[in-house]
Amino acid sequence: MVLIKGAKIVDGTGKKSPYVADVLITGDKISAIGKFPGKKADLIIDGLGLYLTPGFIDVNTDSDHHLSLFTNPQQQDFLLQGVTTIFGGMCGSSLAPLLYGSLDSIRKWTDTSQVNIGWHSMAEFLKILSQRKLGVNFGTLIGHSTIRRALVGEDSRDLTVPELNFFKKLIADSMAEGAFGLSTGLGYNHSRRVPYYEIKELVKLVSEKNGLYATHLRDEREGLLAAVNETLKITEETGTKTLISHLKPIIGFENDYKKAVELIHGAAGTVNVRYDNYPFDESVVPIYTLLPAWAQIGNLEIMLTYLDNQDMRERLLKDLAGINGNAIRISQASGREYLIGKTLHEFADNQELGVPEALLKLMKLTGLRATVFYRNINLDLLTANLERNQVLIASNGASLPAGSKSMKHERFYNTFPKFIEVVTRLKTLSLPQAIEKITSVPSGLFNLKNRGLIAENYVADLNIISIKSGVVQIEHVLVNGQPAVQNRQPLPILSGKVLKK
Numbered sequence: 384m385v386l387i388k389g390a391k392i393v394d395g396t397g398k399k400s401p402y403v404a405d406v407l408i409t410g411d412k413i414s415a416i417g418k419f420p421g422k423k424a425d426l427i428i429d430g431l432g433l434y435l436t437p438g439f440i441d442v443n444t445d446s447d448h449h450l451s452l453f454t455n456p457q458q459q460d461f462l463l464q465g466v467t468t469i470f471g472g473m474c475g476s477s478l479a480p481l482l483y484g485s486l487d488s489i490r491k492w493t494d495t496s497q498v499n500i501g502w503h504s505m506a507e508f509l510k511i512l513s514q515r516k517l518g519v520n521f522g523t524l525i526g527h528s529t530i531r532r533a534l535v536g537e538d539s540r541d542l543t544v545p546e547l548n549f550f551k552k553l554i555a556d557s558m559a560e561g562a563f564g565l566s567t568g569l570g571y572n573h574s575r576r577v578p579y580y581e582i583k584e585l586v587k588l589v590s591e592k593n594g595l596y597a598t599h600l601r602d603e604r605e606g607l608l609a610a611v612n613e614t615l616k617i618t619e620e621t622g623t624k625t626l627i628s629h630l631k632p633i634i635g636f637e638n639d640y641k642k643a644v645e646l647i648h649g650a651a652g653t654v655n656v657r658y659d660n661y662p663f664d665e666s667v668v669p670i671y672t673l674l675p676a677w678a679q680i681g682n683l684e685i686m687l688t689y690l691d692n693q694d695m696r697e698r699l700l701k702d703l704a705g706i707n708g709n710a711i712r713i714s715q716a717s718g719r720e721y722l723i724g725k726t727l728h729e730f731a732d733n734q735e736l737g738v739p740e741a742l743l744k745l746m747k748l749t750g751l752r753a754t755v756f757y758r759n760i761n762l763d764l765l766t767a768n769l770e771r772n773q774v775l776i777a778s779n780g781a782s783l784p785a786g787s788k789s790m791k792h793e794r795f796y797n798t799f800p801k802f803i804e805v806v807t808r809l810k811t812l813s814l815p816q817a818i819e820k821i822t823s824v825p826s827g828l829f830n831l832k833n834r835g836l837i838a839e840n841y842v843a844d845l846n847i848i849s850i851k852s853g854v855v856q857i858e859h860v861l862v863n864g865q866p867a868v869q870n871r872q873p874l875p876i877l878s879g880k881v882l883k884k
């Protein structure tokens with residue numbers, strides 16, 4: 384039994400002002416809220432002057448893509464920012480189902496040889512994960528590209544009718560086994576040419592099963608409006624709930640973003656559509672995505688051959704002429720770890736090359752297996768939208784193991800405190816409204832039962848936080864009633880659960 388005494392409760396509904404009460408936790412549930420002076424408990428946490436909130440829910444994470452669910456099961460970078468539940472299987476790639484046990488669709492994020500794949504179906508994957516235990520709760524969507532690449536390999540052809548039917552059966556089975564829905568990664572090279580009718584057929588099924596459709600758009604730049612229109616059309620025609628992943632104002636495309644956002648907010652009266660954001664000005668992207676669209680065709684090995692082809696190289700250098708070497712920092716560089724942390728500009732100077740030439744050299748040196756921080760987001764524009772109902776918060780990050788050979792972006796460990804600080808400083812949201820957006824709203828979107836609110840019989844995923852001079856600090860965290868962070872320190876307890884739809 385755990386007793387939290389005298390904290391100001393922000394219950395997640397967004398409606399109630401913070402109120403002082405004691406909260407009693409029995410097992411993994413909140414058993415009572417009230418005044419319990421003199422009550423004994425195994426652990427008593429003094430909440431005086433602190434806020435008690437539901438644990439935060441991160442709707443788009445990459446811990447599965449980086450395989451850190453296996454290499455760092457505690458996931459402490461999430462816990463330390465108050466995140467108790469993470470969702471994966473986003474942007475078209477999931478760890479299950481795997482038809483042939485291959486993780487090709489996540490090669491752009493990580494070295495896939497780190498983990499022995501001992502599963503095929505969603506059920507087998509979720510079972511293995513729950514046996515190995517995690518520090519946070521984890522739920523997943525089904526990655527469209529994961530299945531599609533198992534079916535067609537490196538081809539970009541349309542699916543045959545039997546393939547599409549088989550695809551549907553896999554989705555139905557995986558959802559029955561606990562997946563929360565389907566994600567697409569239409570902006571990635573293997574999926575850019577996937578036809579509308581294929582996605583619609585699959586999403587229709589997901590919608591019938593009351594799942595969620597999440598999409599990494601086909602294009603976030605020139606084609607943003609068309610991509611958003613396509614997504615809204617699918618949402619309307621299938622009746623699905625849709626989450627557009629990391630929709631951001633990319634510098635140079637702000638007007639398209641403004642129009643896209645207004646389309647979404649306009650449609651939101653009649654269809655269920657939301658989008659997620661992190662409050663930072665940098666994206667973290669696989670290096671090959673810096674290539675012009677025409678050169679992002681085929682797999683990494685094929686793309687590498689373009690860099691050696693004289694005609695293509697000239698065309699590449701021309702197309703990359705405007706790239707800003709100071710806006711790009713190397714965060715991961717397979718086999719070339721000494722480059723981590725350097726800007727592209729520094730690398731270019733060091734190599735005595737122009738920035739476009741240096742970028743191509745970096746791509747070759749790392750075999751296109753590098754990631755970069757790319758400062759390409761108009762943060763003012765993004766921040767101005769955070770208050771809106773359709774916006775959810777997601778780190779789009781991963782909790783990487785200590786000593787991992789990559790640089791951690793702040794959004795991997797500070798997205799949620801930062802969000803609360805930004806909106807409360809600007810007074811665009813009250814504290815209860817900010818907490819609602821990262822607790823009960825995502826819980827509702829994923830249909831989580833008994834999570835995301837502080838109420839009796841709800842699961843005790845809880846944060847105790849201090850806010851001093853506008854700075855948010857996560858002091859204690861409970862996951863399923865067990866202390867996971869105490870006095871800002873993670874505890875070696877893996878009390879997360881694998882969540883199933």
Ligand SMILES: [Zn+2]
Pocket residue numbers: 473474599628629
């Ligand atoms: Zn994505």
